[in-house]
Amino acid sequence: MIKRCAILGASGHGKVIAEIAELNHFTEIHFFDDRWPKLQNIEHWTVFGDTLELLSLVDQYELVVVAIGNNEIRLDKVNLLKSSGAKLSVLTHPSAIISSYSQLGEGCVVMANAVVNPFSLIGNACIVNTSATIDHDCIIANGVHVSPGANLAGGVKVGTISWIGIGAQVKQLVKIGENVVVGAGATVLHDVADSKTVVGCPARPLHINFKTISKI
Numbered sequence: 001m002i003k004r005c006a007i008l009g010a011s012g013h014g015k016v017i018a019e020i021a022e023l024n025h026f027t028e029i030h031f032f033d034d035r036w037p038k039l040q041n042i043e044h045w046t047v048f049g050d051t052l053e054l055l056s057l058v059d060q061y062e063l064v065v066v067a068i069g070n071n072e073i074r075l076d077k078v079n080l081l082k083s084s085g086a087k088l089s090v091l092t093h094p095s096a097i098i099s100s101y102s103q104l105g106e107g108c109v110v111m112a113n114a115v116v117n118p119f120s121l122i123g124n125a126c127i128v129n130t131s132a133t134i135d136h137d138c139i140i141a142n143g144v145h146v147s148p149g150a151n152l153a154g155g156v157k158v159g160t161i162s163w164i165g166i167g168a169q170v171k172q173l174v175k176i177g178e179n180v181v182v183g184a185g186a187t188v189l190h191d192v193a194d195s196k197t198v199v200g201c202p203a204r205p206l207h208i209n210f211k212t213i214s215k216i
């Protein structure tokens, strides 16, 4: 039986999603990308059109996934496709462990070895990347990316379109605002206000002079 999946965004992230779709028994993977018609292929997969083309074809796909790393653009595209009747659902790698007591919104992807523990609520268009863990009772808003190997402890809140960098850790009950960037490897011990970038262990705003801090 033919089962078609459309992926918007012919990116490295898109390639990972394509393989996860295959593991979920999708037989045809069709890419779309706004660089089309200049961009015709990604690896052995064909790029069939741009966003407009996909919008005109959504009813031909059992699943549509947006594979765009930029959180704001990914969320916008998911909302656009949703309003056009695309079937979005959640695409999960077979090795991921997702509690039946958790919820993930439309357009989410969960990569290999990721874990989502009980009573966590994850919004639309989120990425739970390779080996990321989201522990119990977390509330993750729309368009968030939890990068590979990042760990959120219990009861953490993350605001819309925030990005938790690779290997970062967030202490239990910490609230991370909207549009925040938590840098690679950061350890977040305190709440982070909207639109801040924090890095380091313990995490501090990026504009702080690290050399001065290390002497205090």
Ligand SMILES: CC(=O)SCCNC(=O)CCNC(=O)[C@H](O)C(C)(C)COP(=O)(O)OP(=O)(O)OC[C@H]1O[C@@H](n2cnc3c(N)ncnc32)[C@H](O)[C@@H]1OP(=O)(O)O
Pocket (backbone or CB within 6 Å): 129, 147, 148, 164, 165, 166, 181, 182, 183, 184, 185, 186, 197, 198, 199, 200, 206
């Ligand atoms: C499958 C995938 O690939 S998913 C993608 C996963 N990728 C990530 O998670 C990357 C996350 N991004 C980062 O950590 C970035 O470094 C950011 C967003 C925090 C900062 O990026 P930029 O604004 O470009 O900062 P830039 O690289 O210019 O660095 C500015 C300063 O901050 C320091 N800095 C940057 N990132 C970090 C970090 N994560 N931890 C500690 N210090 C850092 C730099 O060393 C530099 O210090 P210096 O001025 O003393 O040399």
